[in-house]
Amino acid sequence: MRLYNKLKKYSEKNILAMHMPGHKRKQILKNNLPYKIDITEIDGFDNLYHPTGILKECQEKLSKVYNSYKSYYLVNGGTSGILVSIRSLCDIGDKIIIAKNCHKAVFNSIELLNLKHEYIKTSFDENGICLDIKSDDLKKCLESNKDAKCVLITSPTYEGVISDIHSLASICHEYNIPLIVDEAHGAHLFLENKSSLQKGADIVLNSLHKTLPSLTQTAVIHISSKAINRELLDKKMQRNISIFCSSSPSYILMASIDECVEFIKKSGNRYYKRLKENLEVFKNKCKHLEHIKVINFNYVGKYFDFDNTKIVIILKNANITGHQLMQRLKRQNIQCEMAYLNYVICMTTICDSKKDILRLANVLCNIDKGLKFSNKKLEFEDVNQINTSTIYEAVNGKQTLINIDKSINFVSAEFVYAYPPGIPILIPGQVITSDIINHIKELIKVGLNLNSSSGEISKGLLYVLDNIQN
Numbered sequence: 001m002r003l004y005n006k007l008k009k010y011s012e013k014n015i016l017a018m019h020m021p022g023h024k025r026k027q028i029l030k031n032n033l034p035y036k037i038d039i040t041e042i043d044g045f046d047n048l049y050h051p052t053g054i055l056k057e058c059q060e061k062l063s064k065v066y067n068s069y070k071s072y073y074l075v076n077g078g079t080s081g082i083l084v085s086i087r088s089l090c091d092i093g094d095k096i097i098i099a100k101n102c103h104k105a106v107f108n109s110i111e112l113l114n115l116k117h118e119y120i121k122t123s124f125d126e127n128g129i130c131l132d133i134k135s136d137d138l139k140k141c142l143e144s145n146k147d148a149k150c151v152l153i154t155s156p157t158y159e160g161v162i163s164d165i166h167s168l169a170s171i172c173h174e175y176n177i178p179l180i181v182d183e184a185h186g187a188h189l190f191l192e193n194k195s196s197l198q199k200g201a202d203i204v205l206n207s208l209h210k211t212l213p214s215l216t217q218t219a220v221i222h223i224s225s226k227a228i229n230r231e232l233l234d235k236k237m238q239r240n241i242s243i244f245c246s247s248s249p250s251y252i253l254m255a256s257i258d259e260c261v262e263f264i265k266k267s268g269n270r271y272y273k274r275l276k277e278n279l280e281v282f283k284n285k286c287k288h289l290e291h292i293k294v295i296n297f298n299y300v301g302k303y304f305d306f307d308n309t310k311i312v313i314i315l316k317n318a319n320i321t322g323h324q325l326m327q328r329l330k331r332q333n334i335q336c337e338m339a340y341l342n343y344v345i346c347m348t349t350i351c352d353s354k355k356d357i358l359r360l361a362n363v364l365c366n367i368d369k370g371l372k373f374s375n376k377k378l379e380f381e382d383v384n385q386i387n388t389s390t391i392y393e394a395v396n397g398k399q400t401l402i403n404i405d406k407s408i409n410f411v412s413a414e415f416v417y418a419y420p421p422g423i424p425i426l427i428p429g430q431v432i433t434s435d436i437i438n439h440i441k442e443l444i445k446v447g448l449n450l451n452s453s454s455g456e457i458s459k460g461l462l463y464v465l466d467n468i469q470n
Contacts, residue, residue, distance in 0.1 A: 002262060003058055004255040006045070007037035020248070039251050048073060048249045049242040058258045065265050066190055068197055068222035070234050072241055073257055074205070075249040078184040078219040079105040081205035082152075083112075083244040085180045085221065088203075088236040089150040090115055097141055099153040100385075101130040103182060104415065104422045106152060107391060111428070114392035118145050119385065120153070125302055127314050127342050132163040132304040135171055142175050152180040155196060158338070158421040159345060160185070160295070160310030161303045162194065169200035178202035178228045184219070186307065187212050188350070191264070191272040194305065202227040203237075211309065211349050214260035218253050271350035278354045279308055285361035291318040291371040292364055311346040313364070319374035323447045325367070332363045338420040341446060342376065386431040389465075394428035400466035401456065404440065407432045410464035414453035418443055428453075432464070 017024045020040045027035055041047050046055040055073070063071040074081050082105040090096055095116045098106055110117050121137040122130055133153050142148070151172050155163040165181060172179040180203045181196035187206035189195045197204045205221045208214035223230055223237065286298040293299035293314040296306050315322055326339035329346075337345040346360060388411050389397070399413040409431065416426040425443075426436055440457070443450050454463050 001054065002255075003054055003251070003258040004037070006054060007039065007251060007255055010039070010044075011036035034252055037252060037255065040248060045251065048075075048245075048254065049238070049247075055254065058254070058261075061265070062220060062257070062261050063222070065261055066195070066197055066220075066222055067225075068204075069225040069227060069230050070223045070237075072221050072237065073249075073254055074219040074221055074241070074245060075217065075253045076219075076245045077209075077217045078182070078205050078207035079103075080241075080244045081184075081207075081219055081221045082106055082182060083109050084237060084240040085203045085205060086110075086115075086150070086152065087113065087240045087244070088233060089178055089180070091149075094149045095145060095147055097138075097145055097148045097151045097177075099130075099133055101157060101423050102152060102154055103184070104417055104424055106182070107415065107424055107427055111391040111395055114390055116390060118148065120151075127316055128340065129159045129301070129312070129343065130157055130161065131302065132161050133168060135164060135167045138168055139171050142171065142177065146175060148177055150178045150180055152182065154182045154184075156183070156186045156189070156307045156310070158185060158423070159312050159343070160307035161301075162186075162189075162305035162307060164304045165196045165199035165201055169202070172202075173200075173228065176228060178233075181205075185210050185310075187220075188264075188268075188272065188309065189307065191268050194307075197222050197224055200224065200226060202230075202233070208257060208260050211347070212260050213263060213349075213351055215253055215256040218257045218260070220257065268350070274354075275309065275348065275350050275352065278352065278357045279348065281354060282311070282357050282361050285358070285365060288365055289368045291315075291373060292368045293317065294364075309348045311348060311360070313344040313346065315342055315344070316376055317373055318368075319372045321446045328367055329363065334360060334363060340418070340448065341442065387427075387429045388431060389429040391428045394465060395453075397465045399463045401454075401461050402464050404437060404457070404460045404462050407462050407464055408434050408437060410462075413463040413465050416440060416450065416452045416457055416462070418448050419451050420449075432462070 023035045025036050046053040048055050059071055086109040090113055092113050097118050100119050100122045120133055120141045124130055169179045179201045181201040183196045183204050184207040187208050188211045202224050207219045209216045209218045223234055227233055283297045286294050289298055295301045295312040296308050299314055322339035322342055322344045325344050326336050329336055337347045394413050412426050412430050412432055413428050415424050417424045450457055
């Protein structure tokens with residue numbers, strides 16, 4: 001039986017609810033929230049962290065659909081999956097190898113476990129988009145850090161860049177080191193055989209809610225059939241899921257995952273084919289764009305592979321910024337996913353109709369007609385980052401607040417990042433350089449949503465370690 005159907009059937013019974021949650025499945029508040037199917041772990045509805053019944057069946061179905069060794073529900077989003085993955089492979093004080101464009105949750109995990117981290121070399125294209133991770137760069141990093149407990153990269157990235165996971169996983173396994181892939185934005189990729197799980201990664205996490213029809217905060221995590229020490233890894237992962245996820249998992253969210261998995265199992269290929277056909281229509285419209293470029297539609301990117309469901313609009317040759325385009329789209333009642341200095345991301349999924357995608361195309365064509373040529377000279381490079389301490393040590397060290405203009409050569413005691421995408425520009429323990437300060441100021445200037453751990457960055461202030469100055 002499907003979890004939703006069981007919840008609905010149960011809600012129709014005249015049962016006196018002498019248990020949590022407090023609303024007692026009654027519509028006390030005047031809204032349309034689904035109180036009637038919101039329950040707790042009562043008899044007959046299983047326990048997510050020790051499943052023997054319907055939740056066990058749900059997760060086994062998930063595993064079959066994604067062809068994994070084991071798959072698990074995550075009701076605390078992909079963020080919890082990152083914490084679970086790293087803790088399942090690393091003990092306190094261990095070393096981890098990561099890509100610089102990892103989500104902030106990776107750095108939070110590093111802080112919690114007081115891990116030492118090493119970066120794989122990263123490169124950027126002319127638009128400021130991080131390129132795919134190169135096999136040679138990973139190999140060099142592994143050769144110098146054979147004591148690392150795991151490697152973690154993001155693929156696809158927020159912008160849709162896909163790395164050669166097959167090659168990267170093979171290299172990791174030569175050193176007997178597991179590969180974790182944060183595939184939060186790629187839950188749909190298995191529909192065209194591009195999933196990191198299919199390509200050999202040991203652990204893969206997907207945020208279903210990002211690209212598939214599932215409620216916000218729903219995610220899943222997979223262990224590959226070819227994962228290193230998969231049985232031991234499975235035991236550790238089960239324990240860590242119960243640690244980092246809520247002890248009161250939402251049955252509404254779990255039902256959403258089950259409904260989503262059932263849908264893609266039965267109709268995913270058909271809907272995905274329709275989406276690809278609609279994106280071809282969008283591509284034909286892009287031929288008429290003069291100033292606006294769209295990656296893999298009227299502009300060829302230098303990536304190993306790319307997720308074309310991400311419509312990444314490049315403005316390098318247009319006289320507006322990403323933030324300005326986002327505002328113009330908003331005035332046309334189109335809300336894009338995010339904007340950066342030189343580009344805008346619009347996400348499409350199997351839930352978008354041909355009419356939806358054509359609407360975006362037509363608005364872009366109209367905007368493009370009013371633009372002028374502007375060859376912006378923006379330079380992006382992989383800056384040599386100097387860390388004087390672990391993130392944990394910096395966060396817990398003696399700190400002082402300083403004007404951002406006077407912070408050069410000090411050591412940061414906090415995170416700074418634009419959200420979205422939530423990729424840190426500055427991390428605790430990192431030496432602050434003039435390049436970093438200039439980049440932060442540029443982001444503020446163009447109106448991007450910049451955050452810091454303390455929330456003081458909007459006032460031009462940073463927390464730094466007050467006893468270290470280079």
